[in-house]
Amino acid sequence: MENQTPRRATPSSPTQKYLLAYNALCLALWSIITLRAILLIPTLTALGQLESLLPALFPLLKWTQTIAMLEVIHAVVGLVRASPLTTAMQVASRILVVWVVLDIFPQIVVKTNIFGRPEAGSTTGPIAFAGILLAWGTTEIIRYGFFVWKASISERVPEALTWLRYSTFFVLYPIGISSECLLMYLALAPAVEQGQGLDLLLKAVLLIYVPGSYILFTHMMAQRRRVVKGKGKST
Structure with missing residues (x-):
């Protein structure tokens, strides 16, 4: 997603403090989700119970992702250097997944018996859920870690983290x-x-995903070229 560092602020400004607190909170929440997923996925897969991943992690995932709606507001009011359009696109797609797809139709990942316990079903849904946990979680740990480092430790972020x-x-x-x-x-x-x-x-969103994914992917490529070019000029 987009940048959550302030557009113009001194290190001790209210904006800087707020964004540091926001990024640190999100980093902590995504770290919990991702580390739990990394620990649970091999165990549940070995037991043939990967569908149990949903009740174990979805409640925290849903609310952690919902917090990201603030990032659209950050971009719109100019609190951060970010495109409101690309930020809204990224946040909206995830909100749709957690609040419509998974919250309303959890049966696509896990089925329950008369005792309310998970039953084994199709492996496709659980694998896809594991995919978003690992992809979203890894992305957000890196992203929020980058912003926390930049806001609280040093403007010069380590090259490895930048990469x-x-x-x-x-x-x-x-x-x-x-x-x-x-x-x-x-x-x-x-x-x-x-x-x-x-x-x-859902059908409309699936159709939009093709051009939307292209826009987001090329946006990230443009950001990467800008950062790499900037480093090249500074050396």
């Missing part, structure tokens, strides 16, 4: 986007059965 910030999207974006699309596709059947028109929304 991760502007390079890992080559792998993580395709994983995250394909997992999101797969979850939306799986939700189409139960959405049709529900009969409230959500299937039309």
Whole structure:
């Protein structure tokens, strides 16, 4: 996602303090989600219970991702150097996944028996859910870690962290986007059965994903070129 460092602020300004607190909170939350996912996925896979990943991590994932809606406001009011359009696109797609796809249709990932316990079902949904956990989580740990370092430790971020910030999207974006699309596709059947028109929304979003993904991917590539070019000029 977009930059969450202030547009113009002194290190001790209220804006700087607020954004540091925001980024630090998000870093902590995403670290918890991602580390738990890394620990749970191999164990649950070995037990054939990967669907149990949803009840274990979805509540925290849903609210952690919801907090990111503040980033659209940050961009709109000029609190940070970020494009409101690209920020809104990134946040909206994830909000759709957590609040519509997974919150309304959890059966695409996990089914429960009469005792309310998870039952084994299709492996496609659980794999896609694991995909968004790892792709989103890794991306956000790097991103928020970058901003926290820059705001609280030094404006000069270590080259390794900078490289991760502007390079890992080559792998993580395709994983995250394909997992999101797969979850939306799986939700189409139960959405049709529900009969409230959500299937039309999901179909429309799936169509938008192709040009939308291209815009976001090329935006990140442009950011990467700008950072690499800037480093080249400074050496």
